[in-house]
Amino acid sequence: MGFEGKAFCLKLCVLCFTFLFWVLGAAIFGFCLWLRLDFWSNEYLSMGSMLKIYYIAIYIAIAVGGLIIVFGVIGCVGAIASRLVPLVLFLVFLVLIFLLEVAGVAYCCVMREDFQNTISEGEIFKAFIKDDYGRTNGKTEVIDYVQWKLQCCGGQGYNDYIDSYWMNKNENHKDQVPLSCCRDYSANKYRSISNVGCSINSQDNNLIHKRGCGNAIVNLVEKHLLPITGIVIAILALQLFGFLFIVLLICYLRKPPPQQPDDVVYEMARTQEKAPYPTRGNTYSNL
Structure with missing residues (x-):
């Protein structure tokens, strides 16, 4: 496969990843916005001061979803137009989001027992x-x-x-x-x-x-813990593949395309035109 074919395949992979990532961001943004505006959610979150922290989490998730939508568009533009600056910006954003997700997963794993105890007590x-x-x-x-x-x-x-x-x-x-x-x-x-x-x-x-109801909520979360874990792992794996495709595309765009045989011939002809004709001497000098 030639240079153009490899670059096209990488662009296609980056576009597919960016589209899936954009859909994920739109889903997060829409779902969290619905939670914020939903009557039942607002009534539940207003039940106690300890639940106010979930308001902050919802606002953060809305902001992250909005940023994913914006940078997803930037990544698509960079891949389609073969521009390095949008691709680099999208890559930096992906790295930051990935680190934030890893930190969030680690925090949930560390605080899982405390969360379960707090909810199960039903205070x-x-x-x-x-x-x-x-x-x-x-x-x-x-x-x-x-x-x-x-x-x-x-x-x-x-x-x-x-x-x-x-x-x-x-x-x-x-x-x-x-x-x-x-x-x-x-x-x-x-x-x-x-x-x-x-x-x-x-x-x-x-x-x-x-x-x-405290124990009932904990049991409900534990019942769906395996599917939730699988979804989180799938999202992280998708991002890792996205990193790989974007880095390879950036490397290909920075590398000049190899010269074709026609280009070599053209370069030789252009060089020859610039050089002075060699001296062949006087035809009648030996007579």
Whole structure:
């Protein structure tokens, strides 16, 4: 394969990688922007001051997604136009993003146990249930949704509703838990939260979900940990291949193309035209 063929293959590889990287950035940007604007996410993140840090993480992810979109376009322009400056800028950006991702993965691995312990304790849910559940409809609906989907009750367990605002505000709620803690919630989820739920003193223990929502969230994350790890490894491997293709393309663009036979002939003719004709002497000098 000649010089032009190799350069074309490298350009094609860089364009494919840049397109996939751009799609990834657009997905991150769109998903995090949806999380920031979504009603349920805002209600959940406003439940406790400890969750405010996730707002910062969402803003950082939105910024990173936007930068990936911008530099993805720069990388495509550099590959199509065979320009070194856009390709070098894109390569530097990829290196910075790669280092940031590696640092984030390492931080999550180191802090994984602390994260699990903090969430499994369910202190955020417990404090919210005790003081605010049933007082603010939006936040109450968030807890109901979590308890229904994860089939859990309370932060640490259904006992978190004892002496809570929801139980004390209505005599009908005495020794009760909300409908979202009941196993038959799907059939009764359109009832008002002021109605009676399930009795915690019932002899039939199958009426109430006994698992706390903190442990339920941890179990959900652990259940999907392997696919998440695979996706992260695939993204890092894709970036490494992108580094390789971009570096090779930059090297090819910096290297002058080899001279073809026609170029050699042209160069010899051009040089000959510039040189003076050799002296052949007088034809009649020997006569």
